[in-house]
Amino acid sequence: MPNLSFCRLIPVSILALGLSVVPLPVALSGQAPAITPTPPADRAEAIAIFKQLIEINTTDTPLGNVTDGSTAMQKRFLDAGFPASEVHLLGPSPRKQNLVVRIKGTGTGKPVLFLCHVDVVEALPKDWHTDPFKFVEKDGYYYGRGTQDMKDSDAALVATFLRLHREGYRPARDLVLALTADEEGGSANGAAWLLQNHRELVDAAFVINPDSGGIELEQGKPVVADVEATEKVYADFQVTATNPGGHSSRPRPDNAIYELTAALNKLAAYSFPFELNGVTRAYFEALTKQEPAQTAADIRAILATPPDLAAAARLSVEPGFNSNFRTTCVATRLAAGHANNALAQTAQANVNCRIFPGHSPEQIRKELSDLFADPKLGVKYVSDAGVVSDTAPERKAIVPPPPLPEVFEPLTALANQIWPGVPVTAVMENGASDSIYFAQAGIPSYGFSAIALERGDDRAHGQDERLPVDSYAKSLDFFYAFTKALGGK
Numbered sequence: 470m471p472n473l474s475f476c477r478l479i480p481v482s483i484l485a486l487g488l489s490v491v492p493l494p495v496a497l498s499g500q501a502p503a504i505t506p507t508p509p510a511d512r513a514e515a516i517a518i519f520k521q522l523i524e525i526n527t528t529d530t531p532l533g534n535v536t537d538g539s540t541a542m543q544k545r546f547l548d549a550g551f552p553a554s555e556v557h558l559l560g561p562s563p564r565k566q567n568l569v570v571r572i573k574g575t576g577t578g579k580p581v582l583f584l585c586h587v588d589v590v591e592a593l594p595k596d597w598h599t600d601p602f603k604f605v606e607k608d609g610y611y612y613g614r615g616t617q618d619m620k621d622s623d624a625a626l627v628a629t630f631l632r633l634h635r636e637g638y639r640p641a642r643d644l645v646l647a648l649t650a651d652e653e654g655g656s657a658n659g660a661a662w663l664l665q666n667h668r669e670l671v672d673a674a675f676v677i678n679p680d681s682g683g684i685e686l687e688q689g690k691p692v693v694a695d696v697e698a699t700e701k702v703y704a705d706f707q708v709t710a711t712n713p714g715g716h717s718s719r720p721r722p723d724n725a726i727y728e729l730t731a732a733l734n735k736l737a738a739y740s741f742p743f744e745l746n747g748v749t750r751a752y753f754e755a756l757t758k759q760e761p762a763q764t765a766a767d768i769r770a771i772l773a774t775p776p777d778l779a780a781a782a783r784l785s786v787e788p789g790f791n792s793n794f795r796t797t798c799v800a801t802r803l804a805a806g807h808a809n810n811a812l813a814q815t816a817q818a819n820v821n822c823r824i825f826p827g828h829s830p831e832q833i834r835k836e837l838s839d840l841f842a843d844p845k846l847g848v849k850y851v852s853d854a855g856v857v858s859d860t861a862p863e864r865k866a867i868v869p870p871p872p873l874p875e876v877f878e879p880l881t882a883l884a885n886q887i888w889p890g891v892p893v894t895a896v897m898e899n900g901a902s903d904s905i906y907f908a909q910a911g912i913p914s915y916g917f918s919a920i921a922l923e924r925g926d927d928r929a930h931g932q933d934e935r936l937p938v939d940s941y942a943k944s945l946d947f948f949y950a951f952t953k954a955l956g957g958k
């Protein structure tokens with residue numbers, strides 16, 4: 470989903486919004502897994518895979534082909550001795566085949582799924598200082614389209630699965646890696662298609678999706694580890710007032726511009742209802758330990774049953790708080806009229822909504838229509854592809870359960886060995902990723918890339934996309950230990 474997909478590190482959010490960062494209140498129990506440096510031969514293989522993937526163009530363009538990336542990885546798994554019965558190449562489009570690989574476990578517990586999209590956003594060579602489809606190491610960085618989003622993690626997971634297999638590792642439950650199409654472009658051939666058509670291949674206790682989350686660095690110092698634990702649903706609505714128009718020297722009583730602005734003023738004055746879920750509740754609970762006394766008191770008041778709505782109103786002044794406890798809708802574009810001396814025949818606004826998990830775009834469309842209470846106004850849905858329709862999708866993000874300790878305990882323990890002292894924070898993302906399909910299917914999905922990036926160096930979808938060499942090396946160390954911690958013995 471170009472422009473909508475908040476791939477990696479846009480959860481920079483919490484800090485960018487001026488909120489304090491707080492560690493997730495996870496009590497570590499049992500033996501913490503240990504990080505060991507990836508052996509040189511394994512690291513070299515992981516870099517070779519990264520290079521190979523970057524140099525295969527997987528854009529949703531005539532030059533791009535996701536299947537070429539999937540088959541290259543399929544060959545590596547089969548050459549390494551993975552049974553053919555555990556390596557599945559499949560999808561409805563010949564150019565957009567997905568690859569699903571499984572390391573069989575000894576037990577009967579539900580699998581762990583690692584979800585990685587292989588497609589990338591188009592890159593225009595003339596905008597770049599290197600060829601975006603050449604893997605270039607320069608000044609401590611790897612350059613190329615997909616080095617941040619997300620062929621780094623694709624390659625790290627492929628390399629990790631190959632290493633685990635080589636070492637004869639047998640987890641207690643299946644570990645599954647899905648390399649998928651159509652996260653950035655179309656939406657029909659990748660994660661959603663696999664879930665609808667081959668749920669048995671991707672069914673899991675939970676999903677790790679390295680397409681978001683990660684370590685934020687400030688001048689090389691790790692500041693926070695973001696883990697996306699739920700996400701809002703993105704929706705655009707087109708609000709339109711129409712009028713027969715006429716000469717502006719003879720104004721009529723009805724007027725498209727005035728009718729539209731009256732509706733937008735109602736929206737400006739309106740707040741969607743206050744709500745919390747398991748993730749945002751844990752987030753606000755942790756904030757009470759960090760915030761100044763009055764703010765902390767207000768936060769405790771909204772956590773009470775029933776919540777103190779006056780306290781919520783005070784906290785709403787801070788956009789970062791407000792967006793974490795309600796659906797928001799805001800006018801983002803406006804167009805009206807066709808001449809200085811003519812009455813407007815059309816006045817139109819785009820209203821952009823970030824919908825709290827548990828509500829559908831269609832429900833919000835109806836709420837907007839009720840709020841405007843003007844039967845002459847059209848409130849239509851605008852899809853990601855720009856198609857306008859009278860009704861909106863009924864799909865909604867599932868209300869998330871509290872963050873799973875079986876994920877956050879090892880994640881926190883391992884992250885702190887690589888990035889000492891880094892607080893691990895569960896966040897609700899305001900963008901969208903393939904995680905939403907799994908959340909809708911009742912499978913919790915956590916976004917964590919194990920990639921450390923300087924704040925301000927987020928180049929996903931941009932020019933001269935690059936990844937620090939050291940960040941890639943550390944992500945290998947992390948994923949090797951993390952897969953074993955999740956897989957068990």
Ligand SMILES: [Zn+2]
Nearest residue numbers: 476618619680
């Ligand atoms: Zn992505």
